[in-house]
Amino acid sequence: MQVAETAASSLRATLVSRRAVGPDAFILELELPGMPNDLAPGKFAMLSPAVGGTQQIARPFSVYDRPAANRFTFLIQVLGDGTRELVTLEPGAEVICTMPLGNGFEVAPAEQEIVIVAGGVGSAPFLKYVQDRIAAKAAATTHMILGARTADRLYDSEAFEALDFDLRLATDDGSRGFHGNVVQALGAALDAGELSSSAHFLACGPAGLLHGFADFARQRLLRAWLSLETYMGCGFGVCNACPVPTNPDGPLGAWPFARTCKEGPVFSLDAIQF
Template identity: 35%
Template structure:
């Protein structure tokens, strides 16, 4: 965990509204493990005081790349960053994904730009696996060429049917689990909205497999002090069998059996 004044190398538009920001971060970039994140100090607006957390899409030597979509005030201001601008970074943060067991088939499941959080894992795994990605429409299906370049198979679902099969990402996932898997054991790694994570976890529990879920919660300090980003997790020693875990410290990746979902998630 380090504080670093990084500088913008470049920023460019990806498909749809998505954007990529490439930073020169020689202290942090080489230390990032798959599934970790950085906490970014935005240059503007001045009255948005907190840092913003971003999954690291990929690193290359001293460079660190973030894939994001301008949604709130902070990320809209990020669009104006250009070459040479200074960006304060804190990271790498979080536990990250474990490496898949050598006896399993790694299966990644992504919703929207959840794909960005899974790329470093695919790159770190020495054997090709399979990626399932879902989104509302074709422009939400990101990073497919990058995964294919690693030799991974990519199966796509869109809610409007504009790319891949029509429906949620669980449709191609279920088809694969039912038909193509044979007697191999999958190990699931997922990043996306909570209902998707929960659905992936349900399948892993039913099948007796592991599923590693990267949870997204509103975050404050990023280092475990402010206790904003709490997730309910199983703890047999605690009253009622659960306790709060800090997504920034104990997470963001949890095995699906450890998570206690709330109604409606």
């Protein structure tokens, strides 16, 4: 379910537009020529302002959408200085962009049921994934549970709602969709027989969500893949700042740690101790 790495370039991209999609998140559209056509969903970029940024280290973001061959969007939640400086850039500003990085998700064939579990900006790797599944005539076997604390943090859910597939929303406060978190929503759907435990399960979101999902998937013996949002330094395997312990009996067990930026960010659950 993961795909191989592609050679990355570090380029100056131009910020084309910026759009607020909730109380603390924005979609940035960058013009960036020369990227390969066949980018797997789940690949990421390291982004930093070309001028005026205070952070020494670029920040990692999943590629969200590709509205044109030379245009890429990123769905960015403001957490600290790095994200604040990116989302306050004005159109026309230049952004240093190193991409494509990481392995990404393999888009499974139509006969394989897929259940996506995403929270907040954890939806970012999956817009392209769902688009690719629909293009491969696999909409009927593609399901997604998208959750957030509150309805206004279901960032850009309209982009997913516009696609013809099984999308389920969940909010912790019950303000939209299922009342509870995405793992509770998943458990309810499996128990009701609406989703099958023989599906492949793909998850991305904040650490708490991913840990809850990983525990649930192990208890229910689900085949699962996680896209981790680990802290990163370089993004391309040199600084070793993003280790995740491997499972000695798993496919990466020959070495005790894997680098999230290089061997990930997508890992099968049986490959890592998480």
